[in-house]
Amino acid sequence: MRVGFFLSEALGSLRRNWVMTMAAVITVFISTVILGGVLVLGENLNRGATSLENRVMIEVFIKDETTPQQQQEFQQRVLAMPEVKEVKFVSKDEALRRFQETVGSYVTKNLPTNPLPASFEVFVNDADQVDTVAARFYDDPIVDNTPGTQDGVQYAAKTVRRMLDTIDLVRWGMWAATIVFAVAAVLLISTTVRLSIFARRREVEIMRLVGATNWFIRWPFVIEGFITGLIGAILGALSVYVVNWAVADWLRNSVDYLEAYVYPLWWQGEGWPLGLLPTLAVLGGVLGAVGGMVALRRYLRT
Amino acid sequence: MIVFENVSKTYDLGVVGLQDFTCHVGKGEFVFLVGPSGSGKSTLIKLILKELEPTEGRILVAGRNLGTLTQRKVPLLRRNIGCVFQDFKLLPNKTVYENVAYALEVVGEPRRMIRRKVPEILSLVGLSEKTNSLPHEISGGEQQRVSVARAFVNHPPLLLADEPTGNIDPETAVGIMQLLVRINRTGTTVVVATHDREMVNRMRRRVLQLDAGRLVRDERRGSYDQPTDELGEEA
Incomplete structure (x- = not known):
């Protein structure tokens, strides 16, 4: 060539x-x-x-009086669900820290006690399964609902x-x-x-x-x-x-x-x-x- | 060198190019192909180059049977045939030198040999001064000499010329014809299709006359017209 x-x-x-x-x-x-x-x-x-999609997350607020054992048992139960990808525990302290980050520490520094509940963040595999999974938590005894409502379970539903x-x-x-x-x-x-x-x-x-x-x-x-x-x-x-x-x-x-x-x-x-x-x-x-x-x-x- | 055995060529619309044509051209011969337009001269040349396939008959060129030659081998056949055309067929974007060198590049000649052979052949055809000119910068006669140089630079055993003097003035034409004769003297078989009556008459070479695709005359040392021409000039 x-x-x-x-x-x-x-x-x-x-x-x-x-x-x-x-x-x-x-x-x-x-x-x-x-x-x-x-x-x-x-x-x-x-x-x-x-x-x-990763942000499609269900927040489950739990009552202050739950024992660590109860929390652990709940976490394992949720993790066992096939639709669930990940469960994260957010302690009361962590919740307060995050809150301070957004509003500034001067608001919270004089609080006598921590008013924020601990919570679990539940991530699902598919955004379509959010409703189904969330519904299972509504009547769970561990959930911190205001009496008569289901506000202990929060997620961004339809818009997302x-x-x-x-x-x-x-x-x-x-x-x-x-x-x-x-x-x-x-x-x-x-x-x-x-x-x-x-x-x-x-x-x-x-x-x-x-x-x-x-x-x-x-x-x-x-x-x-x-x-x-x-x-x-x-x-x-x-x-x-x-x-x-x-x-x-x-x-x-x-x-x-x-x-x-x-x-x-x-x-x-x-x-x-x-x-x-x-x-x-x-x-x-x-x-x-x-x-x-x-x-x-x-x-x-x- | 060239053997035609009962060759016929009919084109798609039934137009006859060549009919039952038989002839034999030996090694080292100089042959004129004469006849009016449409008599089959160009068909003959295209058949020799295997640009066309005959409808019937057998063609041998330089010992090769064209009927059994595969398409892939056609370039090899053409390297053994130098071609000169009425319209020169030079590459318009290449200089005189490059046009001649192209024929050598094609056969894979080493660069060193190309640099030696091209000036040699250009001086043979008398174009040493125009080496770096482009085809459109030189005259028709000069272009035809470039084309002859390209056809002969490989020293092919066979050289075909289709109306080589058709587009140039008579004086220049004589020069071209002399060039072809010189090439013939080196042992190359030369076939010239032409309308140039004077040239044929002067040269007294073998003449093959075609009419409507048939060979009507094959004469050694012939003239352009038949001896029994109605004008009676040569009779």
Whole structure:
């Protein structure tokens, strides 16, 4: 294989047909931005939803007079339920500490006794099971109900679930959009490459006449497609990263309870095998190469 | 070098390209292919290059039976055949040097040999001064000489020329023809399809005349027209 020759053929033709090259690079760039943007947005929603789901928690306040033994027995009983993921005990002291954290210690420092009840935080596997699980605690003797009510059991019910449903819907929409845009990107690349090859079909004809084998003709086009795809995808992936990072930064500084997720770059470990953005870039290159091969096919039939 | 045995070629719409054509061209011969447009000259050349498949009959080129030659081997066949066309068929984005070098790159010639052979052949066709020009920067006659250089740089055993002088003025045409004769003297078989009556008459080489796809004359040291032409000039 004459790597040097093929490479210089490919680079030379990229330079000569620079208008077409620009068009192809921009096409890949836009496709990558859309695809990458959808993926980043989708992942953020995913994480948001997961953390919301984690917050679907039932607070069970217990009477002050319960013995530690009773508490332990309750905890084990709840843990045994198949729907329950985790149970945390919040002691009276802990409850007071948390309360002080939110309102400030000057409010509580003169209290003669600690008025806050101890509680259990029950986390369930699935937000849909909240009602069922909560209902089991209403009449438990350990629960600190105001007589005549069931206020010893607290959970954020309907709003949270409606929000989760919406996020679920958006999430599916995101995946659908991802697939549509991926297909669109492939079609755009192959159309662009086909156009540039159509402009050079005479060249291909002459190459065949001189006795060039199909692969000899193909390599420069494949390399050309790869380089085009790679450049477009790298630019696109970088833009996505920068915007993603900037938005996350802005969110962190302005809305303190919301945190956006930024895909780590590959050297930061974690994430996809190579990190999302290098994967996108390589994908762009491979798609470009495949586009080059596919588009050449009809000019290489004997 | 070239053997046609009862070859017929009928195109899709029933158009006859070649009909029951039989002939034999030996090694080192110089042959003119004459006949009006549509008489089958181009069909013949495309069949030799295996750009077309015959409807019937057998074709041998340089000892290869084209009927049993697989598509993958076709490039190897073409490397043994130099081609010159009326429209030159040069790569428009490559310089004179690169166009000739391309034929050598294709066969995997080492870089060192390319650097030696290309200037050699360019000086043979008299284009040493135009090495770095692009095809559109030089005249038609010069472009045709580049095309001859490219066809011959591999020293193929067979050289086909389809109307090589069709697009250039008569004086330049003589130069091209002399080039082909010189190539023929090195032992290369040369087949020239042409309309150029004067040229054929002057050269007195073997003439194959085609009419409506049939071979109507095969004459050693022939002229463009039949000896019994109604004009009676040569009779």
